[in-house]
Amino acid sequence: MAPAPPTHVFFVSTSLFIFLFHYFITTAHSASSPSSPQALNTNTDYMINPKLPPRALTSSKKFEGSSNLVNLRYHMGPVLTSSPINLYLIWYGLWAPSQKLLIKDFLLSLSPSTPATPSPSVSDWWRTLSLYTDQTGANVSRTVLVAGEYSDLRHSHGTQLTRLSIQQVISTAVKSAPFPVDHRNGAFLVLTSQDVVVQDFCRAVCGFHYFTFPSMVGYTLPYAWVGNSAKQCPEVCAYPFALPAYMAGGGPGALAPPNRDVGVDGMISVIGHELAELSTNPLVNAWYAGEDPTAPTEIGDLCEGLYGTGGGGGYIGQVMRDQGGRTYNMNGRNGRRFLVQWIWSPVLQACAGPNALD
Ligand SMILES: *[C@@H]1O[C@H](CO)[C@@H](O)[C@H](O)[C@H]1NC(C)=O
Numbered sequence: 052m053a054p055a056p057p058t059h060v061f062f063v064s065t066s067l068f069i070f071l072f073h074y075f076i077t078t079a080h081s082a083s084s085p086s087s088p089q090a091l092n093t094n095t096d097y098m099i100n101p102k103l104p105p106r107a108l109t110s111s112k113k114f115e116g117s118s119n120l121v122n123l124r125y126h127m128g129p130v131l132t133s134s135p136i137n138l139y140l141i142w143y144g145l146w147a148p149s150q151k152l153l154i155k156d157f158l159l160s161l162s163p164s165t166p167a168t169p170s171p172s173v174s175d176w177w178r179t180l181s182l183y184t185d186q187t188g189a190n191v192s193r194t195v196l197v198a199g200e201y202s203d204l205r206h207s208h209g210t211q212l213t214r215l216s217i218q219q220v221i222s223t224a225v226k227s228a229p230f231p232v233d234h235r236n237g238a239f240l241v242l243t244s245q246d247v248v249v250q251d252f253c254r255a256v257c258g259f260h261y262f263t264f265p266s267m268v269g270y271t272l273p274y275a276w277v278g279n280s281a282k283q284c285p286e287v288c289a290y291p292f293a294l295p296a297y298m299a300g301g302g303p304g305a306l307a308p309p310n311r312d313v314g315v316d317g318m319i320s321v322i323g324h325e326l327a328e329l330s331t332n333p334l335v336n337a338w339y340a341g342e343d344p345t346a347p348t349e350i351g352d353l354c355e356g357l358y359g360t361g362g363g364g365g366y367i368g369q370v371m372r373d374q375g376g377r378t379y380n381m382n383g384r385n386g387r388r389f390l391v392q393w394i395w396s397p398v399l400q401a402c403a404g405p406n407a408l409d
Contacts (some may be wrong), residue, residue: 099372114202127265128336137198137236142223144244160383161195171405173383183331201228213250218267245282253284258321260329273333275325281314289317306378309388323391324351350395356400380406
């Protein structure tokens with residue numbers, strides 16, 4: 052009865068191994084001086100290097116004793132090549148309209164647009180995903196749509212969810228909402244509000260992705276879950292917009308979120324991380340590193356905590372600061388700005404993001 056544990060995708064801890072790895076791959080181009088602001092794409096915003104360490108460097112034992120560096124490999128399964136990728140959003144609990152708009156603006160910024168969003172853009176970030184292929188040579192789609200939405204305002208499965216009950220939430224939404232059975236292009240994104248406790252949330256994960264079981268939902272489709280950590284653990288899941296207590300004194304302090312919402316701005320990067328992994332490893336048999344398919348290290352995990360050039364070796368990297376002091380590293384639609392972690396590029400064999408300085 053017990054299903055396999057959902058893949059554990061946004062780990063709260065990053066291993067020392069990865070820490071050192073980033074250090075080595077980034078030292079080569081980390082010479083830019085953090086104290087001299089560099090104009091990037093506008094005259095008013097400046098590059099900053101906030102001297103914040105990546106989110107967590109403790110307890111993961113995953114890479115201990117590993118002798119090879121990153122062995123990201125393709126395991127012959129499908130990736131999301133059908134275009135567009137149709138996202139079906141499930142808002143679980145109470146969400147402010149402004150929060151929904153913010154998240155949807157991010158999701159709708161993933162696709163290329165006309166006219167193009169100023170660089171560095173969210174769609175430039177997603178372009179790295181299209182470098183991943185399946186065994187037929189088909190690339191991951193560059194286009195992502197919000198194809199349907201359902202609001203579960205009454206917490207139909209309570210405010211304490213297990214990993215498995217996320218699938219019950221999806222099942223309820225599928226029965227209640229006019230979601231088509233979208234075998235070819237569909238994926239679910241479940242977003243839980245700040246009052247919802249989810250198994251392993253804060254302690255081990257900020258989000259995860261997996262696929263639905265026919266016995267629970269009626270068919271198999273990839274899904275991702277991300278929670279709003281604002282009340283429960285912003286210092287873990289909305290880092291660096293909130294800092295753990297031990298870092299509060301003396302350092303640079305928490306960074307101001309680009310859209311003034313610590314919890315939701317923090318979710319954006321986790322959503323990006325999960326969608327990147329969901330599209331390249333939707334059935335957990337395509338792109339991942341490590342020998343253990345029940346605990347794969349995926350393309351977001353490899354770059355967790357890294358947001359700009361010179362990141363790693365203890366820092367999140369060079370990002371931008373606007374006139375209001377808010378921190379971001381990419382532009383989206385409607386003039387939005389977001390701070391999103393980098394992802395692994397199979398071409399560069401390194402973490403990549405649109406705000407790279409080289
Ligand atoms: C598809 O992926 C291959 C392999 O990474 C890459 O060389 C090619 O540019 C990609 N094509 C598109 C349209 O992104």
